[in-house]
Amino acid sequence: MTAAQLRALHRPGNPVILANAWDAASARAVQAAGFPAVATSSAAVALSLGYADGEATPVEEMLDAVARIARAVDVPVTADLERGYGLPPAQFVERLLATGAVGCNLEDSDPRTKKLIDVDRQADFLAAVRAAAGADVVINARVDAYVRGAKDQAEDRTRRYLAAGADCAYPIGAAVAADIGALAGIGPINVLFTPATPSLAELAELGTARISFGSGIHEALATRHGRMLAAIAAGASPYQE
Template sequence: MHASGLPPLSKAQHFKALHHNGAPLLLPNAWDAGSAALFAGLGFPAIATTSGGVAWSLGYADGEALPLAELLAAVRRMVRVVDVPVTVDFEAGFGATPQQVGESVRTLLDTGAVGLNLEDGIAHTTLRPVEEAAQRIAAARQAADAMGIPAFINARVDNWIVGGADPQALFDDAVRRAHAYLAAGADGIYPIALGDPAVIERFCAAVDAPVNMGARAGLPNLATLQQLGVARVSTATRLAMVAYSAARQTAQTLRETGEFSGLDASLGYDALQRLFPTH
């Protein structure tokens, strides 16, 4: 099924269904309209965004330093150039209170996006109290429901970023948080930075909802993750970092050698032009 031309309600329903197809939903994370169009053109059934990549492309550091208005403008451009559903890394929700998170989510869904990530970590150093994090998810759910859009809320569990001395206590708290977030209205759970296959399998078995893994070098491949119970895999900042790394290396070689051979791109001007409308 292709989401081309569908209204937000149907796109949201389609996106949610993609999490229950029997195989993991593989999402590339775009950082601008160009990368979104590029990935959609490869046949991915949906596009995610990377908060880091979007922020860097607009001249900001990651971590909600990017003004909400600039994020919303970037998302509108992505939605405009792709027909598939777009889900947005919405960081901590762009609001100090649950009510403010709900208001921000309404503005996000006005762009045509049909999914969002909400994280429970604060500056990658601490975790919000679980009750407070759940209230923010509930506010997001209420905002989406009020708009009549069944947006897929992917609740990020940051335990493996923040860490802890006791692996079992860390795991138990992550599962407790996952259950609380699902009860508050989340549709999926994202234990970011979890990479141990045995722990991934235990976590998926303990959480009765689609579980998202963040792809990176060294993670088991997609077929293995499916066997472990994973329902969704996204690339987070990785594709943006690969793109920036390639551009930096090429520019550095150009500066150091004065040779232009590195500027022979595998994707040419005409191919890129075809990704976009000309009017």
């Protein structure tokens, strides 16, 4: 699978929908359901490996998990790799491609401090990743302005990251239709689908190019798992709500 195939799925107004996976089994389920690509969720992968989100997973373990997912499916894989785990851009690209993945998410706040990275510094980082990758990686540049209390920076960061070479900007936390429409007017954007966002059809009408679910599916399954375990512990059937 190639980056060109993944990139071609990003069509504003007819977005690619990504049901995020966290291991080989969930990735195979995504493909079996008919999705044209698989995206990983850094939080879900981290939890499945026994770590917290926020680059607490050793980079080798995270990349190994991505490689297992890529080997398990016959569709393009894009990996959520937080802020790159401190790897220099050229090394980051080399190791990403070695997993078999052809895309990545890169966020613009520090996973540990939760503070936004200076926009010039982040744009330079994305440009360096693009230079190292050429056309071989689809870059989804996460814009953390909404989740870091700096909504007023979202449009500027979106413009800057797309200009730096990102294929798509990801204003995570954007949920108001007017905001999403304005951001989609700048260039291709990824919207995180949540109960607070417009419907899938409405997001398409607003011009989004990509819709993902992040760790939402993993969280829903974990909640269901917890209810089943509680039922068993109480001596009841886990198969009845």
